[in-house]
Amino acid sequence: MRHNSEDRPGAEKVTATQRIGEVLHRSKTGKLIVRLQAEAIIGQPVLDKRGKRVGQVFDIFGPVAAPYASIRMRDEETGQPDELYLGDRADRGPRPKRRRQKR
Secondary structure, three states: OOOOOOOOOOOOOOOEEEEOEEEEEEOOOOOEEEEEOOOOOOOOEEEOOOOOEEEEEEEEEOOOOOOEEEEEEOOOOOOOOOOOEEEOHHHHOOOOOOOOOOO
């Protein structure tokens, strides 16, 4: 019985949907600063042009009419990519369980 990679638990299936915007620079903390052209949400995966997951949206800031995003890259040693794309919002994965504080 053959299984598709989509059927395996933990398989990372991410598809590029929209170009995220213009990459401006890398901040002192190592995050990429991007001028957004598409609507993004915090935690949404960020892909390179081959569809490989390279990071996630860490923060969104600036004016509503022209927002910026801070992208936390998975590998800080990689150079500044030319094109970045937003992954599907459903591909964020399951939320971690919150532990209740003991009294």
